[in-house]
Amino acid sequence: SVHTRDQVELPPPAIDNRLTVHPLWPEIDRISTEQIQAAFEGVGGEIGWQLFAEEGDMRMYRREMEVDGMVTDPLKAMHKVRGVTAREMCHYFFNPRYRYEWETTLETMTIVEEIASDSLVFHQTFKRIWPASQRDALFWSHVRQASENTYAVTNHSTTNADYPANNGACIRLFVTVCLACHTTYPAGETPTRDNITTSIAYCSTVNPGGWAPAGVLRAVYKREYPKFLKRFTSYVVEQCRDKPIAI
Template identity: 35%
Template structure:
């Protein structure tokens, strides 16, 4: 499916809806890369109410869009923003979708003098599966109660400047499960009143073991 501005906005809102209420800063535990400290377990520190605005800088088509996202300044830290390319792909001949975000430079991107630029490498993989209790024998007869989605999420984000690693580590233990729960809940609510596209679970339906009699 070709990407339109509407698709790009919808993809962005689905993927980043959690940022409306909380910002996620992922730094690593004790691994140093290019002067930044990173955590292999992708921990997160969450601050309420810091999403300020975003704008789409470029629609590249083929479900790729370049976004600049700014965050409300949290005193005494400097205000931050991030420009990244987001791309969604369906893995060939599977029911698996991948979303990749990574920082890029763009000719229409101008960093305000008072901002600190954050950088990001984010990956999310979503796999649709048939629930074991499903007894339907026809793909077209499936309902949303018959399917579920597995989410695999990994992020490496440098907020720029300096963030105390100890604070990040402690907060991440509590906030990471909350984020994943909110992401799943937000997607469920967003699609609850939309028709089910059964083609997204065709492979899973065809490869599942026969229902127990």
């Protein structure tokens, strides 16, 4: 085979058949489609989005929002990274093998279900943030090719009888996240590490699921989201440096 072990595990270019016969498929398909479309819509000049972090090509915006007194600020980040493809970005974001290496808010991660090569269900616990209770989350994660040179990962909360919410030390939080990436290179050229640029749109909405002080939560988000996106993108650049390009 011409495939190396790593290439075989890259996000597949077409939806895995095993996903389309799973009970979650209609929801996974609908929410992924909606999230990917929204991710590529701009924020520039739009009412309500406030820029809260800017560094190099990275821009982060949020909209202040509260539901029953709980902070649920939607977040949207844009970034541009040279030398890695959309498919590679999504591979490292989706694949649990790498998660502890870039995700600093994580305490534990369990794979609850392997739906297909492109879809998993995770249970995660997060580091406790004083003075709030520790949080956990249960969510499906789906990676797909959205169009040419475009890949995206969508994560969305779900339920599972074996992982009931709020039955122990943790409060269950609810999350919808989309990392959508699009790669470009000069027309007529062959893509190489030296001529590709990947535009990233990362959207996240977290409902903390129970009491958490608004000020503390906003301060944590303001610190942690830029840290996450910088750390994750430089991790992927580092991992890909000496590997053949995967378009």
